[in-house]
Amino acid sequence: MKLTIFHTNDIHSHLNTYAKISQYIKDERSKLQHDSLYIDIGDHIDLFHPLTEASQGTENVKILNDSNVDVVTLGNNEGMTISHDSLNHLYDDAQFDVTCCNLFDLNSNLPNHLTSHVLKNVNGIKVCLIGLTAPFNHIYETLDWKVTSPLLALKNEISQVKEDYDVLIVMSHVGIFFDEQLCEECPEIDVIFGAHTHHYFERGEEKNGVLMAAAGKYGHYVGQVDLEIENNKVIHKEAQILDTTLLDEIPNNYEEKGKSLLDKPVLNRRISLPRRLNSASYTTDLLCESVLEFTEADCAIINAGLIVKEIDDSKITEYDIHQMLPHPINTVSIELRGVELKQIIYKAMEQSYIDEVAIGFGFRGDIFGGYVFKNIGYIESTGQCFVKGIEVQDHEQYKLGTIDMYTFGRYFPILKDMNINYIMPEFLRNIFEQKLIQKEKKV
Known part of the structure; x- marks a missing residue:
């Protein structure tokens, strides 16, 4: 079978650009004759946008809902630029899964609505997605969160789910150098979707059998990974990105709505x-x-x-x-x-x-x-x-x-x-x- 995964990262509330990305992904998914997922690798919110500021990110969640996203992970902007209470309520109305396995409150609980991994049954194939965020310990502690080593957290999570998946996906908002280390230390990963350092790969990059995919920043690109799966194993994988300047603009009122809320x-x-x-x-x-x-x-x-x-x-x-x-x-x-x-x-x-x-x-x-x-x-x-x-x-x-x-x-x-x-x-x-x-x- 074939599985297509669309991905975005580090949108940073560039919502005008994201509007056309959202429409593009919805249109492309509707044309496919096989299964697909859409995932976001964090830093979708950024309080520089008045709508995000006015809503403390909840309007971004509504926009992600409308985009039919399946799974997201936390970037440092979701984790560190809103209050502890705001993060705990950020995903109250989310219609998608949120995963991050290395961020906890002082009682060792994940933020509300988060899970350490997500298991998706896609046409009989068990896809495991694990999210990670960058370890800015000194700042998270000020907000009454504790962030653990992403490498140790991921290895622990993989050991917990190793009998439960056919395809292993890591959603890494940690950065390209960490992702390269993961390729060497965790070759069982099928694909690492990267973020945080705003890097991108035109055709992905494979190291030690692990495919890395990333789509830059601010919605400059939208990414796509295609997997071929036989006998519950990935036998072929390839990645590509699309320059979003090629997409049609989509009218929206995000700026005006934010301005009115802050008036x-x-x-x-x-x-x-x-x-x-x-x-x-x-x-x-x-x-x-x-x-x-x-x-x-x-x-x-x-x-x-x-x-x-x-x-x-x-x-x-x-x-x-x-x-x-x-x-x-x-x-x-x-x-x-x-x-x-x-x-x-x-x-x-x-x-x-x-x-x-x-x-x-x-x-x-x-x-x-x-x-x-x-x-x-x-x-x-x-x-x-x-x-x-x-x-x-x-x-x-x-x-x-x-x-x-x-x-x-x-x-x-x-x-x-x-x-x-x-x-x-x-x-x-x-x-x-x-x-x-x-x-x-x-x-």
């Missing part, structure tokens, strides 16, 4: 919040001050590119603030010595990324922009650094308030191995909104 006034008076990338502005100063206060720090650093759109209107709504700060970025506080703080200040003063297009780490803007400081001073000619007007002392302790985007190793490598306090689930836009309301009360 709640924050300030009912005219205000101007400019966007300036190469230097500080009133807006970035206010944002940096909100980070300083929210983290209860001695000083703070952000980058100007966090402000994606300026506001100059007779009122400000939640939608406006969402468009200004669409990033799923949280604040962090870091206790460090003066000698370490000075290294960070020196690095920031280089302004190495001021004109660079920034990608990833939760950033949903375009240009990184210049660094902006609060309670930090610097004399270039002498190399002296100051916090609250007092020169930084090498062995004194300081608390820095900043954003989680800087803690993953690229912008300030020194931070990667430090003890970091991730403050969740509030995003920058949430604390900025509260800052605006607080200032309004003082007027």
